[in-house]
Amino acid sequence: MSTSANLVNSVESAAAAPVAPIVSFKGVNRRFKTAGGQVVNALHDINLDIYPAEFVSIIGPSGCGKSTLLRIAADLLPPSDGEVVVNGKTPNQARLNREYGMVFQAAVLYEWRSVLKNIQLPLEVMKWPAAERESRSREMLSMVELADFANHYPWQLSGGMQQRVAIARALAFKPSILLMDEPFGALDEMTRERMNIELLNIWGKTQTTVIFITHSIQEAVYLSSRIIVMSARPGQVVSDIPINLPHPRAPEVRDTEEFFHLVSQVRAGLRA
Amino acid sequence: MTEAALGNSVSDNADRIPSQAAKLARTLGTFVLVLVIIVILYQGVKALFNLDVLTLPNLSSIIGTLFEPIQEGKPLLGQLLLSAALFTLRGASLGFALGASIGFVLAVIFAHSKLLERGLMPFVVASQTVPILAIAPMVVVWLKAGWLSIAVIAAYLTFFPVTINTLRGLISVPPTALELMDSYAATRWQILIKLRIPHALPYIFTALKVAATASIVGAIIAELPSGIQDGLGYAILNFAQYYTSAPERLWATNLVAALTGMVAFGAVALVERLVVRWSPSDRQA
Numbered sequence: 001m002s003t004s005a006n007l008v009n010s011v012e013s014a015a016a017a018p019v020a021p022i023v024s025f026k027g028v029n030r031r032f033k034t035a036g037g038q039v040v041n042a043l044h045d046i047n048l049d050i051y052p053a054e055f056v057s058i059i060g061p062s063g064c065g066k067s068t069l070l071r072i073a074a075d076l077l078p079p080s081d082g083e084v085v086v087n088g089k090t091p092n093q094a095r096l097n098r099e100y101g102m103v104f105q106a107a108v109l110y111e112w113r114s115v116l117k118n119i120q121l122p123l124e125v126m127k128w129p130a131a132e133r134e135s136r137s138r139e140m141l142s143m144v145e146l147a148d149f150a151n152h153y154p155w156q157l158s159g160g161m162q163q164r165v166a167i168a169r170a171l172a173f174k175p176s177i178l179l180m181d182e183p184f185g186a187l188d189e190m191t192r193e194r195m196n197i198e199l200l201n202i203w204g205k206t207q208t209t210v211i212f213i214t215h216s217i218q219e220a221v222y223l224s225s226r227i228i229v230m231s232a233r234p235g236q237v238v239s240d241i242p243i244n245l246p247h248p249r250a251p252e253v254r255d256t257e258e259f260f261h262l263v264s265q266v267r268a269g270l271r272a
Numbered sequence: 273m274t275e276a277a278l279g280n281s282v283s284d285n286a287d288r289i290p291s292q293a294a295k296l297a298r299t300l301g302t303f304v305l306v307l308v309i310i311v312i313l314y315q316g317v318k319a320l321f322n323l324d325v326l327t328l329p330n331l332s333s334i335i336g337t338l339f340e341p342i343q344e345g346k347p348l349l350g351q352l353l354l355s356a357a358l359f360t361l362r363g364a365s366l367g368f369a370l371g372a373s374i375g376f377v378l379a380v381i382f383a384h385s386k387l388l389e390r391g392l393m394p395f396v397v398a399s400q401t402v403p404i405l406a407i408a409p410m411v412v413v414w415l416k417a418g419w420l421s422i423a424v425i426a427a428y429l430t431f432f433p434v435t436i437n438t439l440r441g442l443i444s445v446p447p448t449a450l451e452l453m454d455s456y457a458a459t460r461w462q463i464l465i466k467l468r469i470p471h472a473l474p475y476i477f478t479a480l481k482v483a484a485t486a487s488i489v490g491a492i493i494a495e496l497p498s499g500i501q502d503g504l505g506y507a508i509l510n511f512a513q514y515y516t517s518a519p520e521r522l523w524a525t526n527l528v529a530a531l532t533g534m535v536a537f538g539a540v541a542l543v544e545r546l547v548v549r550w551s552p553s554d555r556q557a
Contacts, residue, residue: 076451095457102455108448112470112550121466125456153550173456 021049021085022177022209023073028082030068041234042068046082048228048237052176055203055210057220058228059266065235066213070179073211074100087176094177098126101170101208103180107162109154109169116141116150119169126173140168143202160191164198171206178210185215196222197251204248217270221245221262222254229269239269329520334527337520349521353507353528360503361532363419364491367426368536372483374427375434376476382435383442383468384460400432404490409497417498426490430483437479441472477544484536492529504529 030043042065050056058066071077072084075091086094094100109118119137128136141147144164154162163183170178184192196219203210203223214220220227221243229239243262245253253259311331318328325333338350378396382389408425415421445468453463495505504525511522 071451074455076454095455098457100455102452104448104451106448108446108452110449110467110470112473112548122456124466125453125458125462155550 019051020088022052022054022087023050023211024048024085025069025073026083026085028069028072028079028084030065030072030077031080043072043079044234044236046235046237048240050209050211052209053207055212055223055225056228057212057214057224057226058230059214059217059220059270060230060235061232061270062215064230064232066230067181069230069235070181070211070213073177074102074179098122098173099176101173101175101178103163103166103170103178103183105182105185107154107159107166109162109165111154114151114153115146115157115165118154118165119172122169122173128173136172137168140172141165143171143205144168144198158191159187160195163187163195167199167202171202171208176209178208180210180212182213182215184219192216192219193251199223200249217263217266218254221259221266222249227266229266229272231272238272241265241269326516326519329523333520334523337518337524349524353504353525356502356504356507357528357532360488360491360495360505360529361536363422363494363503364426364487364532364536366419366423367428367490367494368430368484368487370423371427371430371487372434372480375431375479375483376438378431378435379438379442380464382439384464389439396432396435399428404429404493405496408493411494412498417500421498422491422494422500422503425494426487429486429490433482433486434476434479437475437482438472441475442468444475445471473548477540477548480540480544481537484540485533488529488533488536504532 025046025048028043028046029041032040032042034040046069058069060066068077072079073086073091075095084091087097087099089097109115110121113121116137119140120133123133123136138147138150141150144167146161146164146168149157149161154165157165166183184195187195200223212220212223224243227241227243228237229241230236231238241262245258245262314328314331317323318330338353339348341347342349342352378392382393404425407428411425411428412421415424442464449467449471450463453467458466492503492505492508495503496509500506507525508522508529511518511525515522
């Protein structure tokens with residue numbers, strides 16, 4: 001993996017920290033111009049290091065720039081100032097290197113492709129041989145427990161199933177970083193809890209670094225190894241809370257005292 | 273797929289899709305019903321206002337004239353019009369293929385270059401405001417009367433709806449669908465082939481249906497100044513001259529022209545059903 005190669009290569013950062021970050025924001029600002037010509041500060045002086053195999057949730061009020069931060073990391077949006085380093089490269093190089101798997105709030109499945117063909121989309125773009133595309137997409141489909149739906153079209157699936165396909169598609173080409181922008185925000189509470197359990201399983205199996213945007217405190221605490229709390233506009237990092245709940249995390253962990261304690265800690269951070 | 277395979281959590285859209293046979297029967301039933309209403313209205317208006325056969329010939333004589341010889345010992349009018357329709361349809365098909373291709377290529381170019389779109393679109397629009405009747409004689413002079421002039425004039429009417437609709441389809445791709453492609457570092461070509469064109473297909477087929485009927489009109493108009501006597505254009509010109517003695521012949525010719533347009537439309541609709549399989553047209557029904 002390129003990750004481990006980078007860990008060896010970047011000696012200076014290895015000296016500063018035990019492990020080199022996989023994504024590093026250094027003094028990142030982002031300004032937007034509104035339609036009326038006013039300048040809005042969406043992000044202010046973001047300094048944040050994310051380490052390999054971490055599950056980092058970013059939580060904050062609406063409009064705090066969470067999605068903007070994710071898009072800057074993904075090279076879908078440039079920062080106004082500051083620097084982002086991904087695996088020792090610029091976000092642009094990392095994108096061209098195909099290191100990002102993206103999952104959006106909507107599943108964004110291509111409606112003219114069957115479920116299996118949707119998962120194969122990135123593999124086609126990346127010119128994988130046909131046989132490998134076939135076997136890898138079947139493998140991913142089994143991982144999200146949709147093997148029986150390979151030839152269905154997206155409109156035939158429920159919202160939760162569509163989002164599972166989106167996750168399978170994002171992980172199909174083995175990206176080193178999974179970027180998720182409120183992936184379960186449009187789902188009902190019960191489906192959402194089931195998806196959380198599945199995502200934790202998948203993360204446990206793949207050990208991919210995950211950056212996860214969410215509105216839900218419970219979801220963030222249950223899933224994450226670390227939670228970044230952001231303030232309202234301009235978005236700033238206000239607290240950085242490690243979540244040391246044990247792994248594997250059974251759904252019952254959500255009823256423990258420790259869980260409630262962490263939830264109120266995050267809530268306090270949001271109020272600050 | 274069976275409904276059982278869809279499972280519980282799947283949306284129940286599949287349950288509402290009636291069987292193919294039932295749908296076809298319903299469509300045919302509606303068509304026949306509307307036809308009967310039109311016949312009753314036509315004959316009713318004729319009787320109510322006491323209109324003579326020059327204004328509105330009897331439907332029976334319009335249909336009947338198709339099965340009468342045009343002159344003693346000559347073929348039936350229906351046979352003559354059928355071969356004329358086939359001739360016109362061939363010219364129209366060629367023009368349709370040419371016009372649709374040009375229209376599609378223009379749309380792809382415009383979708384990728386705002387500058388070219390702004391620069392060229394006014395001319396494309398202007399081309400459609402000039403009456404085709406005024407242009408047809410010039411094209412015949414340039415290209416000589418024949419297949420090519422017919423095809424070019426039909427293409428002139430065909431390319432515009434294809435350009436406008438295809439362009440709309442190509443650029444109306446949802447932003448996140450594009451971001452997804454960007455996150456894969458896809459090339460513009462890959463984005464065009466794997467995202468923009470499939471997304472635009474429903475728009476393209478809408479345009480092709482309009483273009484198919486327009487190409488028939490174009491081919492008929494193209495035949496008028498060229499003196500070609502094998503198509504519907506000549507038949508229309510000819511029977512218009514003898515309208516006072518046999519009005520039902522012009523009406524019959526128009527009927528055949530309309531049927532030819534329906535055939536062209538139906539052919540495109542059939543291809544659409546075969547190509548756009550992922551979204552059954554009745555899923556919202």
